[in-house]
Amino acid sequence: MSLLFALVPARSWLVAGAAVVAGLVSGAASAGLIALVNTAIHHARPSRSLLIAGFVGLVTTKVVSQALARLLLNRFTQRTLAELCRDLSRKVLATPLRDLEHVGIPRILATLTDDVAWLGWAAQNVPAVAMTAAVLVGCAMYLGWLSPSTLLAVAFVVVIGMIGYRLLTARAYRSLQRARDTRDVLFHHFRALTEGMKELKLHAPRREAFLSERIATATEDLRQHALAGIRRHLVADTWNQILFYGLLGGLLFAAPAGSGYDTEAVTGYVLAILYMMAPVWGIFEAWPIFARGRIALEKIREVGVSLTAVGDQTPTPWRVEVPHEWRRLDFEGAMFTYQPDLDGNAFALGPLDLTLRRGELVFLTGGNGSGKSTFVKMLTGLYSPQVGTIRLDGLAITDKNRDWYSQLFSAVFSDFYLFDSLLGLSGPDLDARAQRHLVELELDGTLQIRNRTLSTTALSQGQRKRLALLTAFLEDRPIYVFDEWAADQDVHYREIFY
Template identity: 50%
Template sequence: MMKMYRFLLFLLRDARSMMVLMVLTGLLAGLSSVGLLAVINKLINGAGATSELFAAAFIGLAVLKVVSNYLSQLLLVTFAQKTILNLGMDLCWKVVRAPYRTLERRGAHEILATLTDDTNAMAWAVNGLPGLAINVAILAGCSLYLAWLSWQAFLGVVLLAVLGLLGYRQLYNRVLRSSLAVRDSKGVLFEHFRSLTDGMKELMLHRGRRETFVDSDIRQAAEALRHHNLVTTKQYLTTDSWTQVLFYGLIGVILLLFPRLLSLSGESLTGYAFAMLYMIGPMWGLLGMVPTLSRGQVALEKIESLGLALDEGRREGGAERPVTHGTQCLEFSQASFSYDPKGEDERSFSLGPLDVTIRTGELVFIIGGNGSGKSTFVKVLTGLYLPQQGAVRLNGEAITPANQDWYRQHFAAVFSDFYLFKKLLGLDPALIESQADGWLKTLRIQHKVTIQDGEYSTINVSQGQRKRLALVTAMLEDRPFYVFDEWAADQDPQYKDVFYGELLPELRARGKGVIVVTHDDRYFHVGDRVLKLDEGKILETPNRAASTGSNRTPPMLKPVIRSSA
């Protein structure tokens, strides 16, 4: 019950003034319902059947009931929608501000499940608050009416109700535990669904893998979810049946036992019967909200758990500082980063310690075999990871969580696992207007994609073409440093020639620092340096072309692309 109380407090934490209005309108709705019940009871028992006062009271209370119910519903729905909006936006901000390593540890499937399933469960719970408030007000008003009719009988009803609620609490706790199991099962099934879509090519190419995955993994997760849903439903129905037995037992005690033990008038007895019957609807409404509120409570715990995890450690800052332009010097000083081992048989991979300097106006190639640490190096280089030992400095300033976001704004990157946004978000409209079409022509994709109103006309193109669009986006960012992680790996030779022979030298000529992770050794002579990573350590490889003073532009390259554009 304390968790449910905390859940309700969370929903009302940012709406104190609206909460007062909701309570007042809810009380009016409840009290007007009780007033109508009292007037009807008087009319049925013949008291004032022809009185104009009772007729006016009936009409006035009915109007007050309708108006207050409307206002209460409207206020609560407005509040509910604002709460869900703030909750979702707050969680999204936590995601984009969290350390990248934390996001990797939590996993995309858990974050997506929280943003979709948990926030949806919270929405259902919040949207049920209008009915919850009205029903509580009606039950409270009816209780006052019963106490007014006979306080002795009301004490007996309260005693029986408390005994029944003690049993109800035990049943409710079982429902809550089952709801937690349902939520966990949904998370597992969601992860399998993500594997189903992301691994479609691999599943199609291997019948055994496909059939085992669907018949075993997905079926097992779906069966577990079905089982926990059934258990939760059975426990909820048991709880509901217990409440019905308790409720009708109370009516039976009032009608059969109270007249023998207490001196109740006919009017009081009729009032008790009517009030108890009138309370059936609100009571069932409250019981119907139990599963929804339970799922909302579980969702809140998951959301808070993810939020606390995303807030772990030190927050990244420095976004308000402007990006430094001009000559830049990026320095690794005994910088190292290590992953924790995932299992007993796996050793921890460590990058570094690294001592390397990269300046603007320099073109550096990064090479190395699989598992040599290239991807980790790129993440540390771009500020997605902070070194655990040593330091990374920009123009002599050490990078810490306090200025990490500012540091990252100095980089434009196309990662090997890049994501392409259809909109050119956050870019200078004037720069898009003056340069975007030129880059599309240079990369020979203007016949398939255009830019209109700051977004690509389509991104439903091949992987190689999508990577070219990602390169266009990076060019329009106009950052001091550019990082390309295996950009040319799936490009045709003509686009490799453009990339290595034109774009990279042009970026260097514009004073940009260019770092390229690649295996294309036939283009190494274009760069200034080649750094080789081996088991997390950097070895600088002599650049034969640079040392002999040969022309950086290979003879095979022709300026036909740019001239034809």
């Protein structure tokens, strides 16, 4: 049920409810067709015209209600998929940066690609399962009308089958979980493959070791865990088939030996059970998909993005204009400490007590690992100080207003990302202003900007940093932060920058 509630937005329940009602009508019509066929076989009393009229009416009802149910359920599914992608993106952005860093890029990528795909697949199977359940409910109603006592016996066998199926599939579920954990490892290796491409190409022994010790090992583990899950699910499926055909055999061969043998009831049961065979197998086949969707949901929650959270979790800036005329920014005993490593050592920055004033040009120097990048992340609001306070003109920065505070800054980080368009920027002369900056940055002969879109981002690292600087210029924020911006620039352009 947690998977269902995670997949279904609140406003989609009305559509889902209407689809379920249409599906129930379709299931009832299916049961009515079985009853009509059974009656036509065993009774000659009803007039032929009456039987034909009933047959046409039931078929029409079944076809129309089934089509309506499929239409509504597919509309529900597509809305669910679209909102799932949007909500997941919002909630990833709402997750604190430090939490995402702690999780790691490979796991986040696996979540955004593999897990979202499995959740989407699970959502796409909701219509088929709902239709199947409606058919089974209709057939059960007909079976109960024929013989309540036999229905209870069938229900007892079904419960036994479900308990056995549950026990057998528990091991299959654990295998699927191990397979999903292996995908995190594989994504980590894929990242090494793409980011270390040059180093791997230049060193044949390293390349072969990477393929044999990393990629081959992870893919083999993934294959074994996935096959183990499939084998165990097949065992559970076989168990249900044995029970199903045992029930059918009992109705065919054991029931006639009983004292209360009713040929019409037995025939109706056999017809109904044979008709139910395809829907039942459909539910069994959907189990691995929903099990994998449940695992995907758990992985997303492990990343810190809860799909069951109510409402839009995207940080919303205060309804207060960013103060371009700010005067001072104070660190009062601000301190940030990372989690301890395997040896129990934890790097801590601070406590910091300093004041930055509007109009100042501040250079931050220090060796590798001295905390410069950590300070920049605290300064810009990406990290929250665990001890102490940051104040802007006396106003304490808290989780409530931190996103508003971050809008003061334009930054070019050392590990910056360059978007291929001027997202979030507007103005009638935006392209013209961007073109003037291209000339200043000596990039006008390399690319063009039209309709807020960059003609290319396939540039050298130094040129890409200049494009990031152009975006910062266009943002026109009160405070600029540059993290080793000039490190990849030519000597003459370093002089221009400084």
